Amino acid sequence: MVAATSWMLADAMRDARTPFVARIESVGASLPERRVTSQELMASARHHTRIDLERLTGIREHRMCGSGETSLSLAIAAARDCLARSRYSGTDLDMVIDASITRYVDDSTHRFEPPLSASVKQAIGANRATSFDLGNACAGMLTGVLVLNRFIRRGAIRRGMVVSGERITGLGTNAARSIRSIFSLQLASLTLGDAGAAVIVERAPEGHDGIVLAGFTTLAEHSRLCVGLPARHHPGAQMFTRARKIHEVAMADGPPLIADILARAGMQLGEIDWLIPHQTSVRAIRAGERVLGEQLGEHPKHLVVTVDEYGNTASTTLFLALHRYLDDHRFHAGDKVMLLSVASGLEVGVVVFVMDELEIDHGHVH
Amino acid sequence: MGTFIDAAVTSLGGGHVFGRGALHLADAAARACLERARHPADELDLLVHVGVYKDFEIAEPALASIIQEDIDANLGSPPRLGHHGTFSFDVSNGGCGVITAAQLVDSFVADGGARRGMIVAADADPSPHTTQDFPFAPAGGALLISHVDDEGGFERFDTRTFPEHAGQFETQLRWEPHAGRTHRGRNVLELFEAPAFAATCIEAGTLVARELLAATETPAGSIDLLIASQYPPTFARELGRALGIADDRVPRVAPELARTHTAGPIAALEAAIASHRFAVARRVLFVTCGAGLTIGAALFRTPPATSFFAG
Numbered sequence: 001m002v003a004a005t006s007w008m009l010a011d012a013m014r015d016a017r018t019p020f021v022a023r024i025e026s027v028g029a030s031l032p033e034r035r036v037t038s039q040e041l042m043a044s045a046r047h048h049t050r051i052d053l054e055r056l057t058g059i060r061e062h063r064m065c066g067s068g069e070t071s072l073s074l075a076i077a078a079a080r081d082c083l084a085r086s087r088y089s090g091t092d093l094d095m096v097i098d099a100s101i102t103r104y105v106d107d108s109t110h111r112f113e114p115p116l117s118a119s120v121k122q123a124i125g126a127n128r129a130t131s132f133d134l135g136n137a138c139a140g141m142l143t144g145v146l147v148l149n150r151f152i153r154r155g156a157i158r159r160g161m162v163v164s165g166e167r168i169t170g171l172g173t174n175a176a177r178s179i180r181s182i183f184s185l186q187l188a189s190l191t192l193g194d195a196g197a198a199v200i201v202e203r204a205p206e207g208h209d210g211i212v213l214a215g216f217t218t219l220a221e222h223s224r225l226c227v228g229l230p231a232r233h234h235p236g237a238q239m240f241t242r243a244r245k246i247h248e249v250a251m252a253d254g255p256p257l258i259a260d261i262l263a264r265a266g267m268q269l270g271e272i273d274w275l276i277p278h279q280t281s282v283r284a285i286r287a288g289e290r291v292l293g294e295q296l297g298e299h300p301k302h303l304v305v306t307v308d309e310y311g312n313t314a315s316t317t318l319f320l321a322l323h324r325y326l327d328d329h330r331f332h333a334g335d336k337v338m339l340l341s342v343a344s345g346l347e348v349g350v351v352v353f354v355m356d357e358l359e360i361d362h363g364h365v366h
Numbered sequence: 367m368g369t370f371i372d373a374a375v376t377s378l379g380g381g382h383v384f385g386r387g388a389l390h391l392a393d394a395a396a397r398a399c400l401e402r403a404r405h406p407a408d409e410l411d412l413l414v415h416v417g418v419y420k421d422f423e424i425a426e427p428a429l430a431s432i433i434q435e436d437i438d439a440n441l442g443s444p445p446r447l448g449h450h451g452t453f454s455f456d457v458s459n460g461g462c463g464v465i466t467a468a469q470l471v472d473s474f475v476a477d478g479g480a481r482r483g484m485i486v487a488a489d490a491d492p493s494p495h496t497t498q499d500f501p502f503a504p505a506g507g508a509l510l511i512s513h514v515d516d517e518g519g520f521e522r523f524d525t526r527t528f529p530e531h532a533g534q535f536e537t538q539l540r541w542e543p544h545a546g547r548t549h550r551g552r553n554v555l556e557l558f559e560a561p562a563f564a565a566t567c568i569e570a571g572t573l574v575a576r577e578l579l580a581a582t583e584t585p586a587g588s589i590d591l592l593i594a595s596q597y598p599p600t601f602a603r604e605l606g607r608a609l610g611i612a613d614d615r616v617p618r619v620a621p622e623l624a625r626t627h628t629a630g631p632i633a634a635l636e637a638a639i640a641s642h643r644f645a646v647a648r649r650v651l652f653v654t655c656g657a658g659l660t661i662g663a664a665l666f667r668t669p670p671a672t673s674f675f676a677g
Binding site: 005006007008009011018101103108109110111112113114115117118122130132133134135137138139143147150151155156216217218219220221222223224226227228229230231232235236237239249252253256257260277283343344345346347 | 410412414418419422423424425426427428429430431432434435439440441442443444445446447448449450451452454455456457458459460462463464469470473474477479480523525526527529532535536537538539540541548550551552553555584656657658659660
């Protein structure tokens with residue numbers, strides 16, 4: 001455990017109280033077939049605007065659910081893809097956590113109870129697993145990994161899955177009805193894309209590094225900067241985001257937090273081979289990495305950007321990007337990967353893990 | 367090393383419409399809980415909200431982060447490096463949310479990795495004019511769990527689902543178009559409860575509780591307190607009888623808390639604290655039930671010295 005005086009609630013390496021190490025065992029994803037370009041999305045806007053969404057965000061296209069594709073179906077498909085790439089079956093899982101923000105079980109029905117995790121668990125045959133839903137906006141899946149990491153490190157469980165399905169482009173459809181300028185509080189809704197993702201975290205064999213750092217904090221002074229809720233007069237939901245303010249806070253408060261948590265784990269940013277940040281827009285990601293590098297005096301070796309082809313897929317972005325780069329065989333054994341969440345709340349979360357052969361074998365479907 | 371329960375406090379809706387919202391109830395319970403335990407908000411390392419029915423059905427951010435802001439717990443901008451902050455997120459597991467969150471908080475607090483975590487639960491009808499038969503009392507609750515160097519605390523958790531009964535309790539927000547016009551209409555919160563739901567909860571709860579007691583070699587007769595869900599309203603009493611736990615060991619909550627949803631176990635715990643039963647209890651059995659059908663159970667052993675307990 002990192003010293004109690006760390007601002008972030010954090011785990012780092014092993015100690016007497018947490019004798020085990022956790023590692024990422026497999027990653028799955030699911031994407032709707034339908035593609036909608038930013039240009040097509042803006043063409044559906046009710047009011048004439050001069051917004052060049054692709055130029056503004058760097059997002060070329062978004063995946064969009066068709067009829068019958070839901071948050072739950074995307075989550076189940078991602079969970080199955082994850083298991084297909086895993087050495088395990090559903091019955092081997094001790095815990096299943098669903099971190100979906102959207103909870104659609106059909107085209108316009110948002111379910112509260114039972115939890116979606118209970119349905120995912122049943123669909124993949126994870127009969128033994130404890131299951132629950134976890135909500136932490138776009139940081140939900142990474143928060144789930146923090147939780148699994150803790151349970152595994154303490155020896156309470158051997159392995160678990162975090163899964164999410166986001167049918168979230170309805171927010172963009174609703175936003176397109178009202179947006180008149182780039183100052184609209186619904187502008188960020190136009191960046192969204194639909195996707196599912198899943199990750200299995202397991203106890204690492206003796207001698208493996210696995211997850212070497214996991215930390216989270218909530219800068220709650222900014223809790224109301226981004227609010228998503230069901231639309232009052234339209235199907236689906238709406239999201240109101242003060243994106244510029246969120247970006248300012250992330251730029252001001254993110255780097256010192258990351259520097260602090262890395263230092264406490266005896267690491268430096270320059271050791272990070274791959275930085276996978278939350279995928280909001282190409283410009284925001286590149287600006288964030290630049291400021292982080294300037295403030296810490298060094299840069300990660302590579303910056304992962306997938307928002308250009310998927311859009312912001314909410315809680316799934318980090319693991320969709322990881323899945324994509326694993327598919328493309330971009331990693332090498334021993335690479336240090338940093339997953340970085342910045343999400344509504346305002347949540348800042350970091351997980352650093354060392355890539356091993358098992359993860360790189362991702363392309364081989366078992 | 368283990369955990370102890372610092373305080374458990376509930377809040378009830380006031381007379382004004384804005385006094386009955388879930389956020390108001392959550393904030394009030396959280397503040398009262400910290401006050402009763404005599405701890406300032408910035409001692410919290412973790413804050414987990416488990417309510418299901420929130421104002422305006424807000425989906426983002428986690429309501430826990432808003433509660434954190436409202437109670438002024440380490441707002442953190444800029445973060446004070448060298449001090450600890452607060453990490454907040456939501457857990458949703460229906461009527462079992464408190465036990466699920468207790469398991470998460472315990473995993474950080476029991477070994478001293480975090481010092482203090484608070485679970486907040488609050489539910490209220492999100493939009494009364496578009497809800498069909500909202501069955502739960504508007505109520506909030508907060509439970510403060512702290513690290514203790516002595517042995518004691520949550521000994522074992524067991525959360526299980528019974529998917530064959532998944533259809534017995536369902537709630538959803540469904541778009542209801544006006545006269546076939548897709549983009550004109552309203553979102554309606556619908557709730558369905560099968561007539562057999564209460565009986566099934568009691569049956570499944572009994573099964574899970576018996577197995578938990580057997581696994582920990584704890585005779586039912588040695589249970590000093592049964593802290594259970596308050597919805598369905600018959601669950602706690604009937605479960606106690608099925609397990610052979612005397613009625614006087616099953617706390618009775620105030621009538622206005624009798625149909626409390628996620629905060630139900632906190633209401634029962636508050637009643638046990640108020641009657642001084644908790645202060646002398648050695649073994650406490652928690653059993654919660656909810657949609658899924660999910661049963662969450664835990665065995666709690668109070669630390670040897672409970673004089674610090676802020677009842």
